[in-house]
Amino acid sequence: MATEASRQQPVSRLRGFYAAGVVPWVGRLLVLLLFVWLGVNLVKTPADFGILLVEGVTLGLVYGLIALGYSLVYGILELINFAHGDVFMLGSWMTLYIGVQQIGLTDSSSTGKIIWGLALTLVCAAAFCALLNAAVERIAYRPLRNAPRLAPLITAIGASFILQDVGLHQLGPAPVSLPNILPTSTVFSIGGNNYTWDHLIVALTALPVLGLLVWLVQRTRQGRAMRAVAQDQEAAAMMGINVNATISFTFLIAGALAGVAGLLYALYSTNIQFDQGFTLGLIAFTAAVLGGIGNLPGAVLGAIIIGLIQQFNEGLSWHAPGSDWTQSIVFAILILILVFRPEGLLGERTPEGG
Amino acid sequence: MTATAAASENILELEDVHTFYGSIEALKGISINVRQGEIVTLIGANGAGKSTTLRSINGLNNPRRGRIRFQGRDITRSSAHDVVKRGIAQSPEGRRLFPRMSVLENLLMGTFQREDRNNRKAVNADLDRVYSLFPRLSERKQQKAGTLSGGEQQMVAIGRALMAHPKLLLLDEPSMGLAPIFVERIFEIIGEINSQGTPILLVEQNALMALDIANRGYVLETGSVALADDAKKLKQNEQVQKTYLGVD
Numbered sequence: 303m304a305t306e307a308s309r310q311q312p313v314s315r316l317r318g319f320y321a322a323g324v325v326p327w328v329g330r331l332l333v334l335l336l337f338v339w340l341g342v343n344l345v346k347t348p349a350d351f352g353i354l355l356v357e358g359v360t361l362g363l364v365y366g367l368i369a370l371g372y373s374l375v376y377g378i379l380e381l382i383n384f385a386h387g388d389v390f391m392l393g394s395w396m397t398l399y400i401g402v403q404q405i406g407l408t409d410s411s412s413t414g415k416i417i418w419g420l421a422l423t424l425v426c427a428a429a430f431c432a433l434l435n436a437a438v439e440r441i442a443y444r445p446l447r448n449a450p451r452l453a454p455l456i457t458a459i460g461a462s463f464i465l466q467d468v469g470l471h472q473l474g475p476a477p478v479s480l481p482n483i484l485p486t487s488t489v490f491s492i493g494g495n496n497y498t499w500d501h502l503i504v505a506l507t508a509l510p511v512l513g514l515l516v517w518l519v520q521r522t523r524q525g526r527a528m529r530a531v532a533q534d535q536e537a538a539a540m541m542g543i544n545v546n547a548t549i550s551f552t553f554l555i556a557g558a559l560a561g562v563a564g565l566l567y568a569l570y571s572t573n574i575q576f577d578q579g580f581t582l583g584l585i586a587f588t589a590a591v592l593g594g595i596g597n598l599p600g601a602v603l604g605a606i607i608i609g610l611i612q613q614f615n616e617g618l619s620w621h622a623p624g625s626d627w628t629q630s631i632v633f634a635i636l637i638l639i640l641v642f643r644p645e646g647l648l649g650e651r652t653p654e655g656g
Numbered sequence: 657m658t659a660t661a662a663a664s665e666n667i668l669e670l671e672d673v674h675t676f677y678g679s680i681e682a683l684k685g686i687s688i689n690v691r692q693g694e695i696v697t698l699i700g701a702n703g704a705g706k707s708t709t710l711r712s713i714n715g716l717n718n719p720r721r722g723r724i725r726f727q728g729r730d731i732t733r734s735s736a737h738d739v740v741k742r743g744i745a746q747s748p749e750g751r752r753l754f755p756r757m758s759v760l761e762n763l764l765m766g767t768f769q770r771e772d773r774n775n776r777k778a779v780n781a782d783l784d785r786v787y788s789l790f791p792r793l794s795e796r797k798q799q800k801a802g803t804l805s806g807g808e809q810q811m812v813a814i815g816r817a818l819m820a821h822p823k824l825l826l827l828d829e830p831s832m833g834l835a836p837i838f839v840e841r842i843f844e845i846i847g848e849i850n851s852q853g854t855p856i857l858l859v860e861q862n863a864l865m866a867l868d869i870a871n872r873g874y875v876l877e878t879g880s881v882a883l884a885d886d887a888k889k890l891k892q893n894e895q896v897q898k899t900y901l902g903v904d
């Protein structure tokens with residue numbers, strides 16, 4: 303009784319604030335301050351603002367590919383796949399290993415070689431990460447399907463450490479740089495700030511992948527099976543759906559997306575590191591929660607917003623906290639959403655709580 | 657000779673089935689069968705093991721001991737999706753609709769494992785059949801299943817099972833939570849489905865109506881079959897009358 307009462311207290315206190323209208327008021331004030339800050343920066347340095355906007359969307363699309371993996375898996379198992387960020391990191395490593403070390407792509411490779419080389423690398427990275435992610439599910443999560451929630455959460459963290467160690471073994475502790483394989487010539491300039499082809503190519507690769515995923519989930523038989531399993535596993539089985547195969551398929555798709563993201567990120571930043579899965583995983587996970595975890599368009603929207611926030615924070619000149627603070631800001635956003643709007647921007651408050 | 661004839665007519669046979677939840681033995685050796693064209697009812701008190709019997713048949717809880725045969729084939733250890741493909745569909749306890757899908761999408765989920773699922777004509781004919789059994793559903797095709805009333809959800813659950821073209825239909829308490837007038841209508845519909853050729857295994861709390869419509873019945877008591885007989889005879893049985901029909 304006593305523990306129950308003390309557990310309920312913070313919630314009811316929060317409800318009190320809600321009733322008094324304090325919480326929405328604080329929230330609105332924060333959003334208002336954010337817009338004032340953005341507005342002042344827009345007026346002071348419109349060119350910087352413009353390019354950061356475009357760069358933010360580009361980065362957001364890469365984050366979106368990762369965020370979708372968290373959301374897909376959460377949607378179907380209500381499990382946060384902590385190993386997902388590390389699968390993404392190994393996608394970047396595959397890009398280095400296959401694209402640079404095996405195929406030998408450099409900044410001076412011919413256009414033809416770059417195209418087939420990258421296409422091959424993309425297929426390898428996506429396939430490798432898909433299989434890896436499905437293997438993680440098979441080994442670390444499936445045996446614990448009926449165990450208490452905490453158990454798969456702990457093995458997820460364990461799987462994350464293992465994959466990170468694989469990355470550490472392959473990449474070493476220091477950042478590894480890749481050659482500028484994609485052309486870095488200018489597509490357009492905004493007041494002296496250049497948007498380059500490599501970034502445009504990254505954005506243009508992410509878009510059809512996102513489209514493909516929407517089509518897969520909304521229009522195909524496999525997608526229908528995924529949606530059914532996400533809503534009620536037993537009922538799905540009673541429809542003739544192979545639940546385990548559908549869950550494996552979901553991990554394959556999530557892994558493939560992480561592989562594509564790993565490749566795009568490696569090409570985009572030309573710098574990879576064994577622990578990027580943790581930092582970028584956190585960003586992408588926040589994006590998924592911001593959009594409404596389990597909600598696929600929400601994950602992409604959240605990722606673009608986070609991409610913008612990161613770029614604005616690191617690039618604007620008037621009172622921007624700067625890159626030192628990016629992680630803190632992302633974490634703060636995560637906490638604020640979890641406290642004030644756990645269903646995210648696009649998620650609904652459903653009776654089942656999903 | 658008559659024994660073999662009867663056995664070959666059996667579409668479903670359970671032989672000494674023991675099913676467990678962890679270490680709890682919910683079914684302690686149950687033997688029942690359903691013959692082609694029949695309605696067979698399982699009645700019994702709460703917790704007797706009626707739903708567990710259905711879950712043992714449809715592969716959600718495989719028995720630990722005993723044997724289940726469907727159309728002569730062993731399905732004791734089959735997984736749920738295989739059992740459905742073999743032709744056993746069900747309207748489960750608690751309806752178990754997909755709450756965020758529309759009524760139409762739920763009904764179409766029933767066709768998931770059908771070979772002719774992409775044949776628009778066949779699927780539409782089946783939808784029309786469901787809508788003619790439950791006209792109310794045709795007005796609510798696009799409504800999310802999670803927002804339907806309990807009775808409407810029951811109609812979708814039965815309709816969804818019919819969309820699977822089952823060779824055997826399992827119904828778990830189809831009258832639960834329905835208004836009395838609608839309970840009668842549901843039993844009429846069960847009769848209609850059966851007369852169109854589908855054998856039915858019916859679990860019901862409403863023992864009176866279940867025994868009225870069924871050919872045969874089994875009375876379950878704490879995981880065992882206490883009585884098995886023609887439905888008419890069970891209805892006359894003194895013990896059944898006292899315990900399940902409320903007759904003094």
Ligand SMILES: Nc1ncnc2c1ncn2[C@@H]1O[C@H](COP(=O)(O)OP(=O)(O)OP(=O)(O)O)[C@@H](O)[C@H]1O
Nearest residue numbers: 677680682700701702703704705706707708709749
């Ligand atoms: N998931 C479970 N875990 C443990 N025990 C269970 C589980 N499901 C059912 N049981 C137990 O198995 C026994 C049979 O349950 P079952 O659901 O088959 O009963 P029923 O005849 O369908 O009852 P009702 O009329 O209430 O639906 C009960 O004692 C129940 O407590």
Ligand SMILES: [Mg+2]
Nearest residue numbers: 706707708749
């Ligand atoms: Mg029951």
